[in-house]
Amino acid sequence: MTETNGAAVQIVAPTEPTEPTDSRPGKGRRSTPKSTVGVRPTVIVDNLHITYRVFATGRPAGSKDNQNRWLKRSPSMRRAREVHAVRGISFTAYEGEAIGVVGSNGSGKSTLLKAIAGLVPSSQGAVYSDTNPTLLGVNAAIINELSGERNIMLGGLALGMSLDEVKAKYQEIVEFAGIKEEFLDLPMRTYSSGMAARLRFAIAASVSHRVLLVDEALAVGDKGFQKRSEQRIRELRSTAGTVFLVSHALPAITKTCNRVLWVEQGQLKMDGPTKEVVDAYSNSAS
Amino acid sequence: MTTTTPSGADAAALAATHGLAELGGRPPLTVYVRQLWERRYFAVELARSRFRAQNEADRLGAAWIVLLPTINAAVYGLVFGVIVKSASRPQHFIPFLVTGVFTFAFFSGCFSDGAKSIISNRGLVRTLHFPRAVLPIASVLQQLFALGPVVLVMCLIVLISGEPLSVRWLMILPAYFLMALFCAGVAFFAARLTIHVRDVAQLIPFITRLLFYVSGIFFAVSDKFSDHPTLTTVLKINPVNVYITLVRDALLSRDHGLEGVHADPLTWQLGIIWGVVMFVAGFLFFWRAEGLYGRD
Numbered sequence: 001m002t003e004t005n006g007a008a009v010q011i012v013a014p015t016e017p018t019e020p021t022d023s024r025p026g027k028g029r030r031s032t033p034k035s036t037v038g039v040r041p042t043v044i045v046d047n048l049h050i051t052y053r054v055f056a057t058g059r060p061a062g063s064k065d066n067q068n069r070w071l072k073r074s075p076s077m078r079r080a081r082e083v084h085a086v087r088g089i090s091f092t093a094y095e096g097e098a099i100g101v102v103g104s105n106g107s108g109k110s111t112l113l114k115a116i117a118g119l120v121p122s123s124q125g126a127v128y129s130d131t132n133p134t135l136l137g138v139n140a141a142i143i144n145e146l147s148g149e150r151n152i153m154l155g156g157l158a159l160g161m162s163l164d165e166v167k168a169k170y171q172e173i174v175e176f177a178g179i180k181e182e183f184l185d186l187p188m189r190t191y192s193s194g195m196a197a198r199l200r201f202a203i204a205a206s207v208s209h210r211v212l213l214v215d216e217a218l219a220v221g222d223k224g225f226q227k228r229s230e231q232r233i234r235e236l237r238s239t240a241g242t243v244f245l246v247s248h249a250l251p252a253i254t255k256t257c258n259r260v261l262w263v264e265q266g267q268l269k270m271d272g273p274t275k276e277v278v279d280a281y282s283n284s285a286s
Numbered sequence: 287m288t289t290t291t292p293s294g295a296d297a298a299a300l301a302a303t304h305g306l307a308e309l310g311g312r313p314p315l316t317v318y319v320r321q322l323w324e325r326r327y328f329a330v331e332l333a334r335s336r337f338r339a340q341n342e343a344d345r346l347g348a349a350w351i352v353l354l355p356t357i358n359a360a361v362y363g364l365v366f367g368v369i370v371k372s373a374s375r376p377q378h379f380i381p382f383l384v385t386g387v388f389t390f391a392f393f394s395g396c397f398s399d400g401a402k403s404i405i406s407n408r409g410l411v412r413t414l415h416f417p418r419a420v421l422p423i424a425s426v427l428q429q430l431f432a433l434g435p436v437v438l439v440m441c442l443i444v445l446i447s448g449e450p451l452s453v454r455w456l457m458i459l460p461a462y463f464l465m466a467l468f469c470a471g472v473a474f475f476a477a478r479l480t481i482h483v484r485d486v487a488q489l490i491p492f493i494t495r496l497l498f499y500v501s502g503i504f505f506a507v508s509d510k511f512s513d514h515p516t517l518t519t520v521l522k523i524n525p526v527n528v529y530i531t532l533v534r535d536a537l538l539s540r541d542h543g544l545e546g547v548h549a550d551p552l553t554w555q556l557g558i559i560w561g562v563v564m565f566v567a568g569f570l571f572f573w574r575a576e577g578l579y580g581r582d
Contacts, residue, residue, distance in 0.1 A: 040304050041300065041301075041304050041306065042306075043306075044297050044300060044301050044306060046297035046298075047297075090297075092300070116309075117309075118309035118415075118577070119412060121577060121578065126297070126298070126308050126309075127308065127309045128297065128298075128301035128306040128307060128308050128309070129306050129307070129309055130304070130305055130306045130307065132309065132415040134413075134414065134415065135412070135413070136413065142409055142410055142413060142414075143335070143336075143407070143409065143410060144409070145339050146335050146336075146339055150335045153331055153335075154328065154331055154332055154335060154410075155413075155414060157325065157327050157328035157331055157332075158325065158328050158410065158414045158416045158420075159414055159415075159416070160324055160325065160416070162327070163327050187339075200413065204413070204414070
């Protein structure tokens, strides 16, 4: 995130602000009358800007006033720095779409997903959705000090299931996550990161979501789990849900997604069918 | 800036035709209360799981739930009953002190856990959507689970120290109920304020300490400041003192003629007002910032 905090002018230049985000024919997702007949949008992101206020600690890199640093310490240490992580992204996601999100580290992908999940307030623009989308991140533990079994119970209840519903789904969740029986009554902090991520995904995927956001969470799972989760993503799509998938593993995106957003420096660089965007993205990277 | 994307009013209109709502706000109050009611089992289960887990690593385990306030009361008994003996020390000091210390522990637990309820559940908040008011409520419920055994031990000590068992003891139930409402209100306020200004968490021990010393835990408010009527009134209105008085009134016999230990109808009225007002005000205050919880 810190790498995007330069001046806005400096950033906008290389990304050609007019070309990237629009002018894609084909899908016609913008011209509302034509192609949205019978297809409902699930998420509308409208000129979204996200600005973090960060209390920067220490002096800005490269400052030279080492001699008087004790005198100048307080202002420079407490200055709130604005980090402009997302700079005007707009798109509309429809039912049944699986949308991959690619881009280099620090390009704003995760922030974008958090905003779509309603977890980060926008500083400008808006995100519209009919329910609160669910975000699955890599390091979002549920409750570390409680056992896997308690986490399944609590996660299910938090998602709005009744006690009986959770009990009915319990076995299914355990099997999906592929957690061995002997681990279930151990606290979740003793789980490997892969196990924890699998359990979280299994809990979240146990109810049908209109919109599910997956941030690298599948990458930690093993082969069998990846197969099951890809299958689950396809099911969610077929029940008129929308899935967003942030990943640096391009094969995972090509296998599951039908549309890809390429985010670079907080802006939408490209938005289109998977193959097209992934090809352009991998060419630019090499 | 994009040009052909539905932007501004267009996007809002498109969203409206398909029934999409803008995110990051707060749901209307009625919807929020309904969602909260739907998660009542979640609140109870969360509180129970945390309650069970809290002393797991300790050798004595759950015994600490009652050991802690007992040791606390013993320390204060040593300090204020033996080392600094004061004239305002009430008779029958042990039951007086134990009811005060044990009841105060419930308040201070709710206050500090409530303040941390959002921050310490950050993983949960960032992963799943549910009305965040569940979390302060669960922290109060967790304290209520602990209150059960604590009250048993408290009653035992009071009984051993020579107070007669009576039906009036049942009055601790409405007293603690009102106190729990009040504590939930405090937890709501503390939880939201801690989100805005993290520094609040640093001040909580001091506020707690101050309340401990002004709430008539080891002295009777009306005895101590009998020559300062205004101060006495202020200290008597103090909600923590109100609830402690209600509990003492139920447990300690009236035979000892202690002024200020016994509740009058006004004390009950104060208890109801503090409980209801604090709960409603705290809940509204918390709900107004619903969209903010979980951000970095």
